[in-house]
Amino acid sequence: MIIDSHCHLDFSVFDDQRDQLMIDCCNSGVSGFLVPATQYSTWSNLESLVKRYPQWRVAYGLHPYFLKDASLDQIERLGHQCETERVVAVGEIGLDLWPGSVDMAIQMAFFSRQLLVAKALDLPVILHARKSYDLIFKCLREAGFKRGGIVHAFNGSFEQAKRFLDMGFVLGIGGTITYPRAKKAHRVLSSLENSAFVLETDSPDMPLHGSQGQVNTPLSVLSVAQHAAMIRDESVEQITAQTCANLLRIFPMWYEDLH
Template identity: 35%
Template sequence: MVDTHCHLDAPEFDPDRTAVIERALAAGVTRQVVPATIAAGWPGLRDVCASREGLHPAYGLHPMFLDAHRREHMAQLEQWIEREKPAAVGECGLDFYIPDPDRDEQAWYFDAQLKLARDFDLPVIVHARRAVDQVIAAIRRIGNLRGVVHSFPGSQQQAEILWEHGFMLGIGGPVTYERARRLRRIVATMPLEWLLLETDAPDQPDAAHRGKRNEPARLTHVLDTIAGLREIAPQELAAATSANAERLFGLPSSLQSG
């Protein structure tokens, strides 16, 4: 399996990051995409991903941390992308759920990162909370993009529009909650080629792990839930979603030996 959205560099993992990676491998999670949130975190994220095979960095500026962002960070991000050759641009996007969001400032950073992704021909990892329509509008406006809307929170219609524009849906812990009826309906019937698995660890734990620190080994619970909703074998779902991740992020088909 591929955990396509895990903040493995987060301080929550500082005490036991090696053990977390080992548990993930034991659970069959052989690769992780690790998206950034703020510019100050890029060097540490790079070091974490360089420490083991199968950890793939993405660099970006998250919309929830505007206080940490500066306009000059965009020029630095372009340099990082050119030098480091990451798997994706992100995490970036729009978040209108937070109190008093500065929508214009969020949009400036989002548009700038979409343009970088387009110009470098990289996928983009998108955060869209209470802002799916606005995210779709930006994707349409910039054009020639591909990527994933992580922790997809939208409707069937919004999902279909995203697929039309080359965007996959990242599905994680929320789908394991029975109350997430709309999301579960979408996941049960959506075209498999647009589906990615994720944990968003240390956040968004599955229903059986509610209130606890999430980690990539918990991806098996997401896998089993979605396989049950789709009435297919977990192994089939794991193979298909791993192939999707390889295609989108340009990942090698398996870990190299050694």
């Protein structure tokens, strides 16, 4: 099967098309979806939705870009939330240095505490790391976090990729590689071992080249796989099989639930 390892199918933009989209994905061979939460206010809705869609697996966390209205006491509820149905990780969590982001001291406080929750529950994490790889490494070391997970939308150097891989992570590869100008991303992807990455879309965001301004969906993971195959000079079947195996290795609880 083909798995989209990062898609926000709980977002309201999908409310009028979610059922049909799941049918279309199934008919196209996309049959697994990892849906990470972003804000505390959305946890209950995601918990309800996952009961409707057996293809979904979920993660709960507090996204760094949406911490303006968050409070640290929400982290105290995170552990309990991660005991609900089909949870495979804590996420989406991390650090975001994009202009306009929440103060970094606040982000660091939330990130470090969520890492400790994941560590206590022995769960991997889904990392949001925008222009913040060095700080992310620092926090992972200080937390003694060794469970690994996915580095969502990885766009760093090969040396940074290697550091994450050595810490037990795999790299999320998405629409960025469909852009001809993304030469660094192409070079890094072509240099990775087969075990190092998974496919993602970040739906409804991160549209593919030629689809700017449109709502992205998990159907585009097929195009991501095709571009990855071209960049790595491999078959699409090799790419989809290996990335699926990589995801199930990182999230063994997903595998147990499927079988």
